[in-house]
Amino acid sequence: MRIIDYIKLGGKNLWRQKLRTSLTVVAVVIGAISVIVMVSLVIGAKSIFMQQLEAMGALTQVTVTGSSEVEESGGDGPFGFMHGGSGNSEGAELNDEVVEKLKGISHVQDVSPATSVWGFQSVHLDGTDKKYSAMLTGYRPTPAFEQSIIAGRNLEPGEIAKVVIGGGLLDSFGYEDNPKDILGQKVIFKTNKGYTGYGVELPKPPAGGDQEQYWEDLNDKTYDIEAEIVGVMSPGPGDQQNFITITWAKQILTNKYWQGQEGGSGNQSEPQYELDEYNQIEEKGYGSIMVKVDSTDNVEQVATDIEAMDLGASTAKDFLDELNKLLSTLGVILGAIGAVSLAVATIGIVNTMVMAIYERTREIGVMRACGASRGVIRKLFTLEAALLGLLGGLLGVVISYVLATIGNYYGNQYLLDQGMSFSNIISLPWWLLAGIVGFTMLVGLLAGLYPAWRAARLDPVEALRRE
């Protein structure tokens, strides 16, 4: 018997029992949609992460730390001001010499040192009372490290008292719907007590008198540091970050103090003081260095070259590898959950085929009398079951595609309203759709094996006697 005749005959037999066939196929459709939706959400999530990383430039970036074993650690400055620095004496210090060496590595486009500046008590918008917490990151704003901006501009190298804020502060200040209106306004960072850095005119300790009072006042004093908002970053995973230039960060992290001098001229009972500085970055190094690579293909090689310099190098690939593992596991779990409904549909196919054999016993007897072997009967019924699976899979794919198109349309609208640049949360790659169709067909085929075996074992003489 020809394969095309198996298919025609099988299709005709299914068509004869339209209601039963439809109900069985619906169960397969639901199973197929469940699996497609679960898996496509995981694929979509991965795609969104990739889009975000790409938008942030993270895919061509290597983050350098002190050594492969030393993570960015906080070091205490002498005046209680913290910054991210490689404070571990066992790791290499990230200084300007290292920055120059990194620039010399093949395929490196640009290098920017970076340091976190935190330890402000609070931040508020000038003219308002409500205070928030905020963290600043200082970096060198060259074209290679431009932030993705939705309002205003990126920082210029060397700018002082300018800040580009993230979505977190934008929302806190209440300008999420009109980010352009916040440009030009000032944010006020309130320092911790005892701050003696940028903008502080440190009074000289009194020659005589109450030294104790002098130090008490000094350690109790806080300062307000103003910065003009020149840009607002696009929403994304970096929402809590706010950027200033590394030049200004160095100034903020420079603590002044009066150093007492021995000896002096004239009256030896009066101590001599000289103003000195402690620059935390110069003493402890940068928190990290960002390296821009010319192509994603060269990122791994550059990272290897950096590690050869006894430095730590992390790339988005490390993050992506971990993410892939997590998402793959999630995909398997969700796919298995979706497959439960497919398993139920399989039982439906078995039931449908067993019922069909019972009703078509005499028909099987006639076919056997006309010369159909057991093998032909077995193939015919197995194929009918496979057709049920195939039909369910195809319909499931079509419906999933329609649902995904509608979902993405409304999803994209929502994301656009939120100011997000990425799109199409639900991702339906061709291999997923083809895989589902193949899988449901296979499931149908397997479900048909037992009923087909039963049909083939029927005694033709007994079958012909059946009413």
Add this chain to the structure above:
Amino acid sequence: MIQLQNVNKVYELGGEKIYALDNVSLEITPGEFVAIMGPSGSGKSTLANVIGGLDTPDSGRVVVGDQEITEIRDKALSKYRNSKIGFVFQTFNLHPDYTALENVMVPLILVGMKARKRKKRARKCLRAVGLEDRLKHKPGQLSGGQRQRVSIARALANRPEIIIADEPTGNLDTKKGQEIIDLLKTLNKEEGVNLIIITHDAKIARQASRVIEIKDGRIS
């Protein structure tokens, strides 16, 4: 030549052995019209089924032409039925959802014949039984006599050597029944096929060139 040699077929029913065929030996020459006659339960249908390859004996030999069909496997036995045997049943056994043409094509589909060729062959068979104007009719749209003609056309589809008709007139009135017998006799004469009719009706049996009487599984 159809040869049966010491053929036995035994059924067990409630611990009791029932000999459907008891040491049956017979020969049927090519082109012969034979009637197998006997009362109900005599084993006549079993004999027909054994000759037609629909049932296998428990012992003995069945040789049709130069092929022994007793020990062969299901695939070969199915091929034997498809190519050498044409069955006609009392209850017609037509597919209710197929047209007359589609019913006749069933044995041709099984042999792997292409669509155009089998349609042509099926039309010819229906023409031979006088139903060329009923090709697209389903069994529900045909009379009893017409349905049996379709059944005969189906039996002729693969140019069999043997037509086995089990009580072909059992569900027809006398007139229509005789028309069917006449048709079968014509096919026997013109096509040269062996015709074996199972019947309990002496009037029909008398029209055959030989009557084989069977009782309690034995040829008398």
